[in-house]
Amino acid sequence: MAGAIQPLRWDGEALLLLDQTRLPHEERWLRCVTVEEVAAAIREMRVRGAPAIGLAAAAGMALAAAEAAREGRDLAEALQQAGSTLGATRPTAVNLYWALDRAWEVARTAHDPRDAAERLRRLVAELLDRQRESDLAIAEHGAALLPPGARVLTHCNTGALATGGYGTALGIVRRAHELGKLAIVYVDESRPRLQGARLTAWELLRAGVPFRLIVDAAASSLIARGMVDAVVVGADRIAANGDVANKIGTLALALAASRYGIPFFVAAPLSTFDPATPSGASIEIEERDAEEVLYVGKERVAPEGSAVFNPAFDVTPAALVTAIVTEAGVVSSPVGERLHALAGELVPRRHS
Amino acid sequence: MAGAIQPLRWDGEALLLLDQTRLPHEERWLRCVTVEEVAAAIREMRVRGAPAIGLAAAAGMALAAAEAAREGRDLAEALQQAGSTLGATRPTAVNLYWALDRAWEVARTAHDPRDAAERLRRLVAELLDRQRESDLAIAEHGAALLPPGARVLTHCNTGALATGGYGTALGIVRRAHELGKLAIVYVDESRPRLQGARLTAWELLRAGVPFRLIVDAAASSLIARGMVDAVVVGADRIAANGDVANKIGTLALALAASRYGIPFFVAAPLSTFDPATPSGASIEIEERDAEEVLYVGKERVAPEGSAVFNPAFDVTPAALVTAIVTEAGVVSSPVGERLHALAGELVPRRHS
Numbered sequence: 011m012a013g014a015i016q017p018l019r020w021d022g023e024a025l026l027l028l029d030q031t032r033l034p035h036e037e038r039w040l041r042c043v044t045v046e047e048v049a050a051a052i053r054e055m056r057v058r059g060a061p062a063i064g065l066a067a068a069a070g071m072a073l074a075a076a077e078a079a080r081e082g083r084d085l086a087e088a089l090q091q092a093g094s095t096l097g098a099t100r101p102t103a104v105n106l107y108w109a110l111d112r113a114w115e116v117a118r119t120a121h122d123p124r125d126a127a128e129r130l131r132r133l134v135a136e137l138l139d140r141q142r143e144s145d146l147a148i149a150e151h152g153a154a155l156l157p158p159g160a161r162v163l164t165h166c167n168t169g170a171l172a173t174g175g176y177g178t179a180l181g182i183v184r185r186a187h188e189l190g191k192l193a194i195v196y197v198d199e200s201r202p203r204l205q206g207a208r209l210t211a212w213e214l215l216r217a218g219v220p221f222r223l224i225v226d227a228a229a230s231s232l233i234a235r236g237m238v239d240a241v242v243v244g245a246d247r248i249a250a251n252g253d254v255a256n257k258i259g260t261l262a263l264a265l266a267a268s269r270y271g272i273p274f275f276v277a278a279p280l281s282t283f284d285p286a287t288p289s290g291a292s293i294e295i296e297e298r299d300a301e302e303v304l305y306v307g308k309e310r311v312a313p314e315g316s317a318v319f320n321p322a323f324d325v326t327p328a329a330l331v332t333a334i335v336t337e338a339g340v341v342s343s344p345v346g347e348r349l350h351a352l353a354g355e356l357v358p359r360r361h362s
Numbered sequence: 363m364a365g366a367i368q369p370l371r372w373d374g375e376a377l378l379l380l381d382q383t384r385l386p387h388e389e390r391w392l393r394c395v396t397v398e399e400v401a402a403a404i405r406e407m408r409v410r411g412a413p414a415i416g417l418a419a420a421a422g423m424a425l426a427a428a429e430a431a432r433e434g435r436d437l438a439e440a441l442q443q444a445g446s447t448l449g450a451t452r453p454t455a456v457n458l459y460w461a462l463d464r465a466w467e468v469a470r471t472a473h474d475p476r477d478a479a480e481r482l483r484r485l486v487a488e489l490l491d492r493q494r495e496s497d498l499a500i501a502e503h504g505a506a507l508l509p510p511g512a513r514v515l516t517h518c519n520t521g522a523l524a525t526g527g528y529g530t531a532l533g534i535v536r537r538a539h540e541l542g543k544l545a546i547v548y549v550d551e552s553r554p555r556l557q558g559a560r561l562t563a564w565e566l567l568r569a570g571v572p573f574r575l576i577v578d579a580a581a582s583s584l585i586a587r588g589m590v591d592a593v594v595v596g597a598d599r600i601a602a603n604g605d606v607a608n609k610i611g612t613l614a615l616a617l618a619a620s621r622y623g624i625p626f627f628v629a630a631p632l633s634t635f636d637p638a639t640p641s642g643a644s645i646e647i648e649e650r651d652a653e654e655v656l657y658v659g660k661e662r663v664a665p666e667g668s669a670v671f672n673p674a675f676d677v678t679p680a681a682l683v684t685a686i687v688t689e690a691g692v693v694s695s696p697v698g699e700r701l702h703a704l705a706g707e708l709v710p711r712r713h714s
Contacts, residue, residue: 034664034665035662035665196671198579199553199655199663199664200579201551201553201577201578201579202577204663207655207656207663207664207668208663208664208665211664211665211668212665215665215667215668220669221668221669222669222670222671223655223656223664223668223669223670223671224655224670224671224672225553225554225578225610225611225655225672226553226577226578226579226611227550227552227553227578227579227609227610227611227614228610228611228671228672228673228676229614230611230613230614230617230676231610231613231673231676231677232671234613234676234677257579258577258579258580258583259577259578259579259580259582261582261583261586261618262579262581262582262614262617262618265582265614265617265618265621266613266614266617269617303551303559303575303576303577304559304575306658306659306661306663307658307661307663308661309658309659309660309661310387311551311556311559311560311658311659312386312551312559312560312563312575313386313387313560313563313564313567315567316559316563316567316573316575317572317573317574317575318574318575318576319548319574319575319576319580319584320576320577320580321580321583324580324582324583324586325583325586
């Protein structure tokens with residue numbers, strides 16, 4: 011596939027990450043061989059995007075199990091510790107906890123620490139493979155929803171960099187482009203971390219997809235001016251009632267889409283669905299450092315003494331979501347109940 | 363008044379401008395003695411904000427008349443040329459054309475070029491004085507609309523830097539603070555030029571007003587979470603039907619305010635009202651350089667080859683505006699007709 015990126019690689023001994031804080035200016039790879047290195051990479055957003063965070067967390071568990079086996083440490087204790095280190099990195103994306111749950115289930119059935127480490131190694135490889143299949147299914151389902159000559163607006167980065175596969179919302183955009191259905195995609199720059207400007211633009215250039223970068227504040231205006239046929243975004247957590255937590259700025263797009271009558275699609279694997287969270291009101295919204303707002307790279311923008319409020323995510327109420335595009339199909343409004351039915355056994359119990 | 367700023371000064375021979383592209387890191391003054399220097403300062407946004415642009419344009423006309431008188435050039439021709447140079451700098455803010463109209467009217471009644479230059483000199487001084495009075499009246503009317511302990515959200519910069527006086531929307535915020543009514547003001551950073559982060563934060567720190575800086579994309583979420591009691595913004599042009607052109611990102615605030623049931627106030631002098639523009643659809647929206655989005659200061663954010671769409675303003679439909687706060691009083695919805703009545707003779711015919 012043209013411009014294919016594999017930003018997460020797993021060789022059984024190490025997790026290789028394309029450092030997303032260095033893009034687009036530098037393509038630098040990180041090699042994580044301990045759970046602490048993986049946790050730091052997640053915390054510092056060297057790997058990011060809800061599905062990719064989940065994959066990295068699974069790799070962290072595998073590395074912790076391998077270390078316990080090598081050093082003759084108690085496996086349960088080692089995994090407990092690893093799970094709590096990884097679980098504390100970023101609170102909003104539920105895929106992280108989903109992956110930790112999967113790792114626990116796999117480890118539980120093992121004969122001994124060495125067997126557990128081996129099973130976890132295979133789990134990571136399987137999850138990576140499955141992510142790609144799941145992403146491609148989402149892309150196919152989502153592209154089918156778009157009209158010919160579609161002008162799409164997207165937010166943040168939901169491409170291969172965010173999932174380790176083909177992407178969720180951006181996978182739909184790429185697939186629509188491959189099918190000749192895409193006229194253009196408008197990309198929100200996505201302050202404060204500028205994932206749109208830095209990462210999505212980088213991916214779209216590689217894939218040859220026509221795009222125009224805009225500031226986040228311009229998105230509502232483009233929608234109001236009739237320049238956009240559909241909004242397509244990802245998700246970090248979808249509550250039981252269908253409320254969607256996603257990158258800060260998503261709610262504004264949903265409000266504009268609703269007001270001006272264009273569809274608002276959320277693309278996410280079923281692992282993003284969290285039946286243990288009743289509604290958006292109970293989703294913990296991560297607040298990040300003031301520095302992210304006070305600086306852009308090394309450039310200080312606001313004067314000394316400025317106070318900042320920097321929530322990383324917002325919640326879009328289910329009522330504003332036209333449909334959620336999952337690997338198992340498209341869930342139309344009202345999304346809450348239907349997601350439950352679709353997810354069924356696919357969604358394991360929540361890691362406590 | 364604590365923290366008073368006089369970013370536009372007029373000594374009859376020159377327009378002195380606090381260079382807004384250098385703030386908050388450096389307080390550098392520019393001295394403009396020709397119309398070309400004034401036009402360049404407007405174009406490069408060294409002076410900005412609809413009312414301040416109007417004042418600068420009037421000063422440019424005065425400087426052109428003085429030069430014509432000194433050099434014995436034809437006054438009408440010199441003013442024609444000056445008007446067209448200044449009029450081409452920034453198309454959206456109508457205060458610019460309003461000021462050019464005023465200058466024409468004053469020049470027309472003069473006996474000779476020297477008399478015209480003298481009258482225009484006085485006009486600039488008068489407009490500066492009147493701006494301050496007008497701003498203070500807006501601040502008083504607007505602060506009265508806010509509840510005790512008000513949590514306000516504002517966008518871009520609408521302070522003394524934007525008007526040369528006390529500010530419009532930010533004047534209301536300052537006045538509310540002086541009256542002990544303000545709990546906090548949330549300040550949108552206002553990409554791409556970051557007037558909120560650079561200029562509004564600078565003004566609020568000087569005035570001792572408590573604030574928190576947020577990325578533009580966070581504003582809707584704060585409103586949805588019940589953290590904001592009122593949105594207060596400025597305007598670059600208000601059409602005959604009450605539609606409001608203002609800094610890109612304003613529409614998103616209006617949509618969120620409407621959805622979550624908080625008032626959306628627009629603060630603007632009557633010179634911002636343009637009866638010659640029937641509705642927002644006929645307002646020319648300035649598109650600015652791609653560089654503004656591709657870079658933050660010297661920091662390049664998006665990869666080479668990225669295309670950009672960079673509209674500087676958006677249009678908020680009159681239906682989403684709770685009230686427009688002018689120096690002559692508060693105009694409640696439906697704003698279009700009532701503004702007409704209030705503006706009456708104050709609004710001169712549109713400069714062609």
